[in-house]
Amino acid sequence: MTWQDIPGWTCKDTLALYSEWANDIDRGTIVEVGCAYGRSFAFLGSVVRRRVDIVAVDLWSEHMGGDNLHPSVFERMQSYGSPIESFRTNLELHGPDRHMRIVQGESSTSEPTSRRGFRR
Numbered sequence: 001m002t003w004q005d006i007p008g009w010t011c012k013d014t015l016a017l018y019s020e021w022a023n024d025i026d027r028g029t030i031v032e033v034g035c036a037y038g039r040s041f042a043f044l045g046s047v048v049r050r051r052v053d054i055v056a057v058d059l060w061s062e063h064m065g066g067d068n069l070h071p072s073v074f075e076r077m078q079s080y081g082s083p084i085e086s087f088r089t090n091l092e093l094h095g096p097d098r099h100m101r102i103v104q105g106e107s108s109t110s111e112p113t114s115r116r117g118f119r120r
């Protein structure tokens with residue numbers, strides 16, 4: 001099971017950019033804003049070095065894809081619970097086995113407080 005088993009809207013440019021970061025970034029933190037069900041975030045986690053912190057930020061205010069995912073896929077996402085629970089479940093089932101931080105909130109107000117944590 002891999003990031004490709006997670007439904008989403010990840011474009012080729014995003015995958016290319018994250019692959020470039022995987023080669024170029026040795027340490028520090030990468031924040032993805034807009035993760036939805038976790039497809040691109042799981043890819044990011046599978047390619048960047050383990051000592052690079054990765055942080056997922058999203059509102060997770062609604063289940064995405066009611067109008068463009070296959071109905072059975074959309075129903076499966078809903079069956080996992082709230083949008084953020086769907087994200088967590090997808091990462092557990094299909095994501096890389098590594099530490100990642102999750103921040104639910106508006107990107108403009110999700111500020112870093114320290115190297116160890118973020119607050120809303």
Ligand SMILES: C[S@@+](CC[C@H](N)C(=O)[O-])C[C@H]1O[C@@H](n2cnc3c(N)ncnc32)[C@H](O)[C@@H]1O
Pocket residue numbers: 007008009010033034035036037038039040041057058059060061064105106107108
């Ligand atoms: C197209 S989806 C992201 C697709 C995802 N990267 C993938 O690989 O499938 C856009 C996401 O951005 C989130 N979003 C939109 N505006 C936001 C904001 N201001 N702050 C945080 N998240 C936001 C939405 O909740 C939604 O989940």
